[in-house]
Amino acid sequence: MGKRWIEVYKTSRLAYCEAVVNSAHNATGGGVGVGVPIPQANHPSPSPSHPSQDQNQAAIEAKKEEVQTEYLKMLGLPFSATIQDIINFFTGYGLIDNSIQIVKNAEGKPTGTAFVQFTSIEDARAAICKHRDNIGSRYIELFGSSREQAESELTQMAKMHVPRNLGYVPRPGDWTCPEEKCGTNNFGSRHQCFRCGTPRPK
Numbered sequence: 001m002g003k004r005w006i007e008v009y010k011t012s013r014l015a016y017c018e019a020v021v022n023s024a025h026n027a028t029g030g031g032v033g034v035g036v037p038i039p040q041a042n043h044p045s046p047s048p049s050h051p052s053q054d055q056n057q058a059a060i061e062a063k064k065e066e067v068q069t070e071y072l073k074m075l076g077l078p079f080s081a082t083i084q085d086i087i088n089f090f091t092g093y094g095l096i097d098n099s100i101q102i103v104k105n106a107e108g109k110p111t112g113t114a115f116v117q118f119t120s121i122e123d124a125r126a127a128i129c130k131h132r133d134n135i136g137s138r139y140i141e142l143f144g145s146s147r148e149q150a151e152s153e154l155t156q157m158a159k160m161h162v163p164r165n166l167g168y169v170p171r172p173g174d175w176t177c178p179e180e181k182c183g184t185n186n187f188g189s190r191h192q193c194f195r196c197g198t199p200r201p202k
Helices: 013-028 053-066 083-089 121-130 147-159
Strands: 071-075 101-104 110-117 141-144
Touching (some): 053 121, 053 141, 071 121, 071 147, 110 147
Antiparallel strands (some): 071 141, 101 110
């Protein structure tokens, strides 16, 4: 094309929609939300850097389809991000404040990942439209998740000998392992400690 050769690769609908979301984010200087007008190109055929309103809406719907529970996974958090930063990020979206779980590594340092829960699936789907909005100088990627995925990552942390309860915020119904040498917090849905296997107290 002109003096440059072009490489073409097979891709997927989801990757295409992600690219549209990212382009819309860059064009508007912020997140992509329902009802936010997207600048139109000055010529009839929209270019990749100027997605049409229909393309933008398709990208939004594709992200919403990822959300099947009240949970979202956050990637790309600044290592200095706090629970309050996440609360501020999702203001007005029905975030359950005490559900926030910032994942940390074996040294107790944040990994840039967090799990959050909303009051309903509808709220979580609305919140995912903040995909690639910023906290500080970093843009945040949002993905549909589940309580099981959050629990699985906590289990993996335990297997890596992560200090117990690191980055964990208890919720009503959750319980603490009665084993003296364990003391790990567990989700209310578990019937035995995910770390040592001790049965849940009655």
